[in-house]
Amino acid sequence: MTSRSVKPLQGAALLTLSALLFALMGVGVREVSDTVNNESVVFFRNLVGVLFFLPLVLLRGTRPLRTGRLKSHLWRSTYGLAAMYCFFYAIAHLPLADAMLFTYSAPMFTPLIARWLLKEPLTRRMLLTSAIGLVGVLLVAKPSAALVDSKALVGLAAGLLAAFAFVSIREMSDSEPAFRIVFYFSLFSTLISAIPLAWAWQPVTTHALWLLLGIGLLATVSQIVMSKAYGLAPPGLIGPFAYLAIVFAGVIAWLRWGETPDLTSLLGAALIFAASLLAIPRRRS
Template sequence: MRRWFNSLPPYLQASVFAVIASLMAALFSVIVRIATREIDPLQAVFFRNLFGLLFIAPIALRSGFAQLKTQRMPLFLLRALLSMGAMSFWFSAIAYMPLAEATTLNFTVPLFGTVLAAIFLGEAVRKYRVAALLAGFIGVVIIIRPGSETMQLASLLPIAAALCMASAGLTIKSLSKTENSTTIVLYMMLLTTPLTFIPALLVWQTPSLQALGLMALGAFIANITQICNTNAFRIYDYSFVVGFNYLRLPFVVAIALVMFGEVPEIWLLPGAGLIIGSALFIARREAKLAKEARRINRGPSAAAIDLDPPPSRDNRQNINGSERR
């Protein structure tokens, strides 16, 4: 089976990993929804981090404790606080909102990421991305419909989660310049587990074995999601793989309809179209600009010779891996 899979074109391999990641992310949301029927979302956040730490610590520490040395602990702590906020808002959204609506509003992460990068990193936001941002936020307005009778304050939860996720993404972008990915993930779990235990104590109720089992399964599925996403981005271009992330929505709609009887409102369709379309445009626009920048950095002679011939499979993997590192 492995030999057959490795014989597939890189874009098909990446597609398989990306589709599995989207399905696992949808299943994770359903597991959290079921678990939060018994325990508070803040308690569920603690268990997700606790089990996540138990799963990743043995793997991360196989190479010893030397990789834990860092000079950037304040930034690690900021990233942990932002991740704690993101999970708290997101788990609360899953518990109190229709899954399809919460998932769609959470797709605003790239929109907030673009705005925050412009404010704090000084990245240029040209007119095309400004138009995409406006379209995406119009999609948000269509879904939550401010001033209407159907608007709920809970609709702000996935948006707050998206803002925290985008902010955490900026810290990861900075940390990745000096720290390896294993250190970044391990420190997040080491810091968020005790941090999330404090608010969990305020709403604590003894969980059943079923709730603990669900959260352990959820942490395991979340790890699978990360592994599949990492493999997909390693094998093929980011601008191609990122589009598969939005398959979460049809997966969530189908599962929520079958398990919880949730029928999406008609307003979700145009709103989701604007949010997803704008996020995809921004991703592809950034990929194109990065490609042009690399071509310029290689110099005019290299640019004249290399008219983007399709790289071999091994070269494509090496290129993508080096770019992300």
């Protein structure tokens, strides 16, 4: 096994790109959710991920996808899919701002989980930047009193499970390339998410099908970029850059639907950017 590399600048840049792609995917989900249920959105998102790799299989066969760490891929897929379902449940039963808050609380957990599972270093700087970023998310999301509702535990589980997924990506990065991690996540998630369609299937229009295709492509490319990012640097070091997805989503919502952020949201965005910049070490250790 080769040792895990640490390239924080490249990892941060890739995680920023991943955040942008996730924000664009969120726009697609919002557009399609008026006519397509959550079970179908989750299934098609994962199915497109599997189809994305068909050209690779046709050109190079299954050799690039062979792995000796199937169990690790299964755990990563379990964490990721469970987080996805919890997130959709939170969207359905909580205000959207609260659901977004829970999802982007994942970087708060990643340093602790990475320390526990991978023995990654945990510094005060990591904890400080994660805390600053979470405060920024609170200001942008403006969580309501629904946070104390019992259903909020499911939303909290979404963030916690997402953190486990991020750390599992880091754990596999010493031998598994990003595309292989995303392929097995898409494959296992498609097989598992197909089960609820037995009772939740509904007809899909051509327009909705194109939206689902775009959502799946954005999600897959974003997953590949994110997996590469966490392979280049510890989650606790670059995790705050995931908060930028909320900033990107706010800008897109303003351009697409005319949703103008208020002063509190702008202050939160500033804190998110500050946390992202502070996460970059001033000098190499």
